[in-house]
Amino acid sequence: MALSDKKIELLWSEFRDSVRNSTPVDKSETPEQKRKRMIRLEANVEEWFVYYFPRYAFSEPASFHKKATQRVINNPEWYEVRNWSRELAKTMRTMFEVLYLTITGKKRYTLMISNNEGNATNLLEPYRIQLDSNQRIINDYGIQETLGRWTSGEFVTRGGVMFKAVGAGQSPRGTRNEEVRPDILLFDDLDTDEDCRNPEMISKRWKWIEDAAIGTRSISKGTLIIFCGNIIAIDCCVVRAQQYADWVDIINIRDKNGKSSWPQKNTEEHIDRVLSQKSYLSTQKEYYNNPISEGTVFKTMHWKIMPPLSQYKFLVAYIDLSYKSSAKNDFKAVTLAGKWKEEYHVLKAFLKQGTTSELAKGLVDINAFVNGKAPIYWYAEENFLQDIILMEVQKELTFLKSNIVISPDKRAKADKFTRIEAALEPINTKGKLFLNESEKDNPSMKILEEQFMAFGPKSKAHDDGPDAVEGAKYIIDSKFFSEVPIIIGRRQSNQKRY
Numbered sequence: 001m002a003l004s005d006k007k008i009e010l011l012w013s014e015f016r017d018s019v020r021n022s023t024p025v026d027k028s029e030t031p032e033q034k035r036k037r038m039i040r041l042e043a044n045v046e047e048w049f050v051y052y053f054p055r056y057a058f059s060e061p062a063s064f065h066k067k068a069t070q071r072v073i074n075n076p077e078w079y080e081v082r083n084w085s086r087e088l089a090k091t092m093r094t095m096f097e098v099l100y101l102t103i104t105g106k107k108r109y110t111l112m113i114s115n116n117e118g119n120a121t122n123l124l125e126p127y128r129i130q131l132d133s134n135q136r137i138i139n140d141y142g143i144q145e146t147l148g149r150w151t152s153g154e155f156v157t158r159g160g161v162m163f164k165a166v167g168a169g170q171s172p173r174g175t176r177n178e179e180v181r182p183d184i185l186l187f188d189d190l191d192t193d194e195d196c197r198n199p200e201m202i203s204k205r206w207k208w209i210e211d212a213a214i215g216t217r218s219i220s221k222g223t224l225i226i227f228c229g230n231i232i233a234i235d236c237c238v239v240r241a242q243q244y245a246d247w248v249d250i251i252n253i254r255d256k257n258g259k260s261s262w263p264q265k266n267t268e269e270h271i272d273r274v275l276s277q278k279s280y281l282s283t284q285k286e287y288y289n290n291p292i293s294e295g296t297v298f299k300t301m302h303w304k305i306m307p308p309l310s311q312y313k314f315l316v317a318y319i320d321l322s323y324k325s326s327a328k329n330d331f332k333a334v335t336l337a338g339k340w341k342e343e344y345h346v347l348k349a350f351l352k353q354g355t356t357s358e359l360a361k362g363l364v365d366i367n368a369f370v371n372g373k374a375p376i377y378w379y380a381e382e383n384f385l386q387d388i389i390l391m392e393v394q395k396e397l398t399f400l401k402s403n404i405v406i407s408p409d410k411r412a413k414a415d416k417f418t419r420i421e422a423a424l425e426p427i428n429t430k431g432k433l434f435l436n437e438s439e440k441d442n443p444s445m446k447i448l449e450e451q452f453m454a455f456g457p458k459s460k461a462h463d464d465g466p467d468a469v470e471g472a473k474y475i476i477d478s479k480f481f482s483e484v485p486i487i488i489g490r491r492q493s494n495q496k497r498y
Contacts, residue, residue, distance in 0.1 A: 012125060016133045022055040023135040038140055042104055045069055049096045052136050056092060059265035064251050065093055071247055072097050076106070076222030081238055081245045083231050085253040085287045087274075088262055090228045091188055095127060098184055102161045103141050107224065109162045111175065111182040113213055114189050117167030121153040123188050124165045128155055168205055172216050181218040187237070188228040196233035196291075206240050231289040234458070253287040258353075280450040284461055296456030297425055301449045303437045306345050309373035312338035313480065315347070317366055318471035319380040319406065320464045321359075321389045332359040333464035335448070336366050337472035338374070339480055343432045344473055351444040351451075351465050356389060360396030363404055379475050382408030409471060416467060417457055423470045428452075 029037070041048040046066060050057045064084075072078060084090035101107040110127075114120035131137065131144040138144065142158065149156040153165040162177035168190060175182060187209070195201045217223040227245070229238040242248045251261050253271055260266045275283045284290040309315070320333040334350040348369050350362030363378070370376055380390055390406060397404050413419060427433045439445045447465060454461035 012129065015126070016129045018055065019129055020133045020135060023052070023137075025135050025139040034140065045073055045100060048100060052099075052134065053096060053130075056089075056096075059262070061093075062088075062262040062264065064249065064261065065089070068093065068249060069097055072224060072226070073101065073106075075246070076224070078222075078247075079225040079245045080247045080249065081227040081241050083229065083238060083248070083250040083289050085230065085251060085261070085289065087253065087266055087287075088251055089265075091123065094186065094188070094226055094228055095130075098186065099127065099130060099137075101184070101224070102157075102163075103137065105159070107183050108160065108180045109177040109182045110164070110184040110186065111172065111213070111216065112163065112165045113168065113172075113185065113187045113209075114165075115168050115192050115195070117153070117165060117170060119189055120165035120167050123186075124163055125152060127163055128152065131155075131157060166213070169208055172212055175216050181221065182216045183218070183221055183223050185214065185217065185223065185225045186228070187213075187226065187241070190227070191229055191232055191236040191238060193232060196236050199235060202233075202235055202237065202240075206237055209237060209241075230286060231291055232285050233291045236291075250289055252289055280447050280462075281454060284454070290460045292454040292456075292459055292461050296459065297421055298428055298452045298455055301428070301452050302431060302434050303440060304434045305437045306347055306434075307340055309338075309347070309370055312340060312345075312374045314338070314375045314377060315370060316377045316379060316472040316475045316479075317363070318409075318468045318475060319359075319363070319378070319390075319393075320468040320471065321380060321393070331447070331451075331462050331464040332356075332362075333448075333468040334359070334362055334366060335465065335468040335472050336370070336376075337469060337476065339476050343434060344427055344476070345434050345436065346445075346448070346469055346472075347436045348439055349442070349444040349448045349465065349468075351447045356392045357396050360393050360400060360402075363393070363397065364400055364402050367402065367404055377475055377479065378404055378406045379409050379471065380406050381413070381471065382410050409475065411474070416463065417455075420455065420463065420466050420470045423473055424466065427473075 041051055046061065046069070049061075068080070068082065071080065082090045082094070098107070098110055102110060112120050112124040112127075114123055128150070132150070144157040144159070146156050146158050154163070156162045156177070160177070162180075164172075164175065164182075166172045172182075190205075190209075191202075195205065214225065217225075225245075227238050227241045229236075231239055231250075233239070253261060253266065253275075255261050260268055260271060275287065278286075281292050284292055315336055315338040317334055317336045320331075331351045331353055335346055336348040337344060337346050339345070348366055350359070350366065352358060352362070367376070390408075394406065424433060435445060435449060448469075451461065451463055451465040455463055455466055
């Protein structure tokens with residue numbers, strides 16, 4: 001819902017009061033004590049941030065925050081792209097750095113650039129409020145507000161430092177602060193979903209960035225250029241900026257080991273809770289810098305009510321074991337499938353970035369779902385790493401008092417993308433691959449559908465679910481015409497089979 005100008009003004013006023021109230025100063029401090037304190041703080045930028053912005057210092061910064069700040073303040077000429085996930089404070093941290101550089105006299109002119117002028121103005125407004133209402137900044141560095149030159153979107157401090165907001169496509173040519181050209185160029189929230197769906201728009205915007213926006217800088221003076229934004233599309237401005245940057249910082253909500261990138265603020269429980277409320281496609285784009293184009297290979301997935309399990313000649317439960325035991329990496333995937341007439345049915349699934357113990361429980365649940373109404377083959381890929389995990393799964397199954405025995409799929413597998421596309425895309429296009437309508441509310445089945453929709457030749461999305469379906473189809477095809485299939489479970493003798 002759009003906010004009225006009056007409501008927006010009220011919100012900024014409340015923010016200004018909050019800044020003012022959160023930055024009390026020590027009136028008993030002597031001039032000499034103040035001078036020594038300021039020298040100490042300016043020499044230690046992290047302490048400077050904590051002192052002047054206590055409202056935001058509720059969490060200790062992560063190591064990637066500190067490293068990023070050191071790169072920026074120690075390199076007057078610097079170009080950095082920050083592809084930090086949501087909830088990692090990329091905009092806030094950048095504001096701290098810019099205010100440090102401008103207040104201490106290292107930079108003179110900041111240009112804030114966003115997808116439109118209104119958004120750029122809103123991104124710049126917290127800077128203005130900190131400068132005119134932060135009591136600690138005013139106490140140490142003097143009153144910043146300049147009468148007549150202190151408007152939203154463009155303002156100049158009494159020390160002669162200028163800040164200006166510019167929307168993409170506007171003409172910033174010839175922009176100067178007296179003799180100073182912009183020496184800080186901030187690009188924030190530049191890409192939008194709508195723009196990224198139009199390659200011509202991205203090309204046009206990038207040309208403007210290179211020719212007009214970056215063209216405002218001086219050749220002879222050091223300039224700081226920072227792009228802040230998630231990678232929301234394969235081709236977007238922050239991606240194009242990467243090829244020119246001195247440093248590209250891609251930080252996801254979780255690191256390569258599956259742990260919180262900022263545990264001081266975002267606990268594992270918090271991340272699990274938030275990500276559970278969003279689709280797989282959304283979380284990959286917003287929290288893992290992994291944009292996914294839907295329907296590249298599988299344009300749509302088909303759902304239908306399945307026949308009774310007793311009408312299947314046999315079922316195959318195929319297991320795709322993730323290599324890592326961490327609960328935050330690859331998906332452990334199990335798909336239960338069968339062939340009915342000329343159709344392939346995925347009856348149930350277990351997909352979770354979980355532990356071996358959770359996988360074993362998932363197998364037991366699938367076995368209980370079938371409940372002896374049809375024979376089941378249990379299969380998993382055979383290779384050295386998978387075998388080690390499989391041994392652990394079998395131990396867990398023994399602990400759970402389950403008689404499930406998993407056989408190895410010994411075939412030499414082709415390239416994963418080619419194999420999945422060749423085996424499953426044709427039958428899906430012809431309307432012969434179906435997901436169980438009765439399981440549509442099962443989170444694992446939803447993830448399976450989303451992984452199919454995200455599947456593509458250049459996609460970095462997880463494909464453990466489709467891989468397990470391909471494995472199940474392969475076993476079904478190789479076993480379907482066998483005269484005496486191996487039977488695990490109880491067969492009901494009086495049911496019609498196809």
